[in-house]
Amino acid sequence: MNRTELQLALRPLRFLDAHADLPEGLLEVRPGRLMVWNHEAIEEIFRADQRLRHPGSRSFKPLLGSRSLLWQDGPRHAAYRRVLGPPLRGRRLAESREVIAEATDAAIIGLTPGCEFAIADWTRALTLRIMSRILFGGAGDDLVTPFAEWMDRALGSRRRMLVYRYLRGGLPRPDRGLEELLVARARESARENGTTLAGRLLATDSPIADLDDGELRDQLVSLLFAGHETTASTAAWAVFWIDRHAAVRDAVLAELAATADDGFSADNLPILQAVVSETLRLTPPVPAAGNRVLVEPWVFRERRFDPGTVLMPSIYLAHRRADHFPDPTRFDPHRFLVRRMTSQRYFPFGGGTRHCLGSQLGQLEVRMIVAALLRRRELRSMNPRAGEPQLRGHAMAPSAKLAMKVLSCRD
Numbered sequence: 001m002n003r004t005e006l007q008l009a010l011r012p013l014r015f016l017d018a019h020a021d022l023p024e025g026l027l028e029v030r031p032g033r034l035m036v037w038n039h040e041a042i043e044e045i046f047r048a049d050q051r052l053r054h055p056g057s058r059s060f061k062p063l064l065g066s067r068s069l070l071w072q073d074g075p076r077h078a079a080y081r082r083v084l085g086p087p088l089r090g091r092r093l094a095e096s097r098e099v100i101a102e103a104t105d106a107a108i109i110g111l112t113p114g115c116e117f118a119i120a121d122w123t124r125a126l127t128l129r130i131m132s133r134i135l136f137g138g139a140g141d142d143l144v145t146p147f148a149e150w151m152d153r154a155l156g157s158r159r160r161m162l163v164y165r166y167l168r169g170g171l172p173r174p175d176r177g178l179e180e181l182l183v184a185r186a187r188e189s190a191r192e193n194g195t196t197l198a199g200r201l202l203a204t205d206s207p208i209a210d211l212d213d214g215e216l217r218d219q220l221v222s223l224l225f226a227g228h229e230t231t232a233s234t235a236a237w238a239v240f241w242i243d244r245h246a247a248v249r250d251a252v253l254a255e256l257a258a259t260a261d262d263g264f265s266a267d268n269l270p271i272l273q274a275v276v277s278e279t280l281r282l283t284p285p286v287p288a289a290g291n292r293v294l295v296e297p298w299v300f301r302e303r304r305f306d307p308g309t310v311l312m313p314s315i316y317l318a319h320r321r322a323d324h325f326p327d328p329t330r331f332d333p334h335r336f337l338v339r340r341m342t343s344q345r346y347f348p349f350g351g352g353t354r355h356c357l358g359s360q361l362g363q364l365e366v367r368m369i370v371a372a373l374l375r376r377r378e379l380r381s382m383n384p385r386a387g388e389p390q391l392r393g394h395a396m397a398p399s400a401k402l403a404m405k406v407l408s409c410r411d
């Protein structure tokens with residue numbers, strides 16, 4: 001490992017901030033490994049995505065499994081997207097609305113006046129329950145609790161994560177008992193309720209119905225992981241940013257007071273949606289999209305990159321370019337009300353053939369959680385300095401120390 005890689009591993013955000021102004025938007029971390037945030041290069045990479053390889057990160061492969069759809073390529077990957085994509089977008093999202101509303105309702109009841117709670121833990125527990133119900137049809141404490149404990153063991157401490165990554169060959173797998181429980185729950189759900197995500201994965205007419213237990217396990221873990229950590233961080237950051245900006249809070253509250261919409265329609269709640277978009281810009285839960293590996297030579301601005309070069313699209317750096325986002329470190333949802341962002345400059349959900357399958361579901365959850373919280377509780381941050389951007393695993397998540405206090409109930 002060279003000096004640059006060491007700095008990136010030990011102090012990733014400080015390292016990224018120090019390079020944000022590099023005009024070319026490219027940085028060779030070591031020979032054959034390129035961080036990319038130049039918008040023209042990003043456009044080329046996402047356009048060529050089908051011809052690139054997506055091998056996944058060394059540390060996450062043991063966690064999610066070597067056959068996770070996150071690093072499959074070719075027809076098998078396309079089949080996964082055909083099966084999982086439709087229920088997670090468009091009108092079919094209405095099927096998840098009740099699940100999100102019920103789970104959020106139950107979580108808010110526990111927030112009584114005077115209580116202080118860690119916002120990131122609270123949103124994480126909630127979004128894991130939601131994802132578990134969408135996947136299996138039931139939240140199941142026997143499954144959700146050990147899953148959350150395992151995630152915390154793997155990602156809860158940056159120091160521990162570095163030890164796993166560099167000394168133990170990757171993040172830890174869950175206990176065998178939990179893996180077996182996940183698989184059994186999925187097969188049971190598919191027998192009883194074909195409309196769950198597990199039911200769709202295992203439907204007899206699905207192009208991937210031949211899944212063996214090992215490959216099924218990898219997809220269940222991947223969906224639970226990708227579907228809750230990211231959404232939880234976004235919701236927690238959104239609550240934090242709203243708390244820090246009184247004018248934004250007032251504007252969102254006024255918008256909510258003028259409609260009965262629970263957050264389902266972004267069109268009815270443009271200011272709340274702008275808050276979600278700006279949260280995803282300034283504190284993107286996934287700071288770098290998945291690694292891409294060149295299969296053919298690539299020439300960009302007269303520089304030639306050989307096959308085998310690993311490209312790392314940096315969402316964090318692209319979102320902090322001052323020429324694209326004036327005063328980039330300022331939280332300003334207004335930018336999303338006056339301008340349409342292009343997908344090479346703003347890509348919190350990645351792009352190309354790997355564009356996040358849950359982008360619409362994730363934003364829906366965040367809107368509904370934030371809308372319900374603001375409507376029903378008056379909150380204040382107890383220690384805003386703990387809201388300093390930081391990483392949990394590879395993801396950006398507020399510190400477990402960031403606490404909110406319930407000042408009063410509004411319902």
Ligand code: HEM
Pocket residue numbers: 069070071081088223226227228230231234280284285286288289290291348349350351352353354355356357358359361362363
């Ligand atoms: C605000 C919430 C979320 C954010 C910011 C987010 C972000 C991302 C990003 C950056 C990628 C990588 C894309 C790339 O490499 O180009 C990704 C992939 C993925 N996400 Fe999300 N995600 C979110 C919510 C969800 C949810 C709710 C699900 C639920 C199913 C989900 C499922 C996936 C899957 C399956 C992939 C892999 C897609 C593929 O490789 O074909 N995500 N997400």
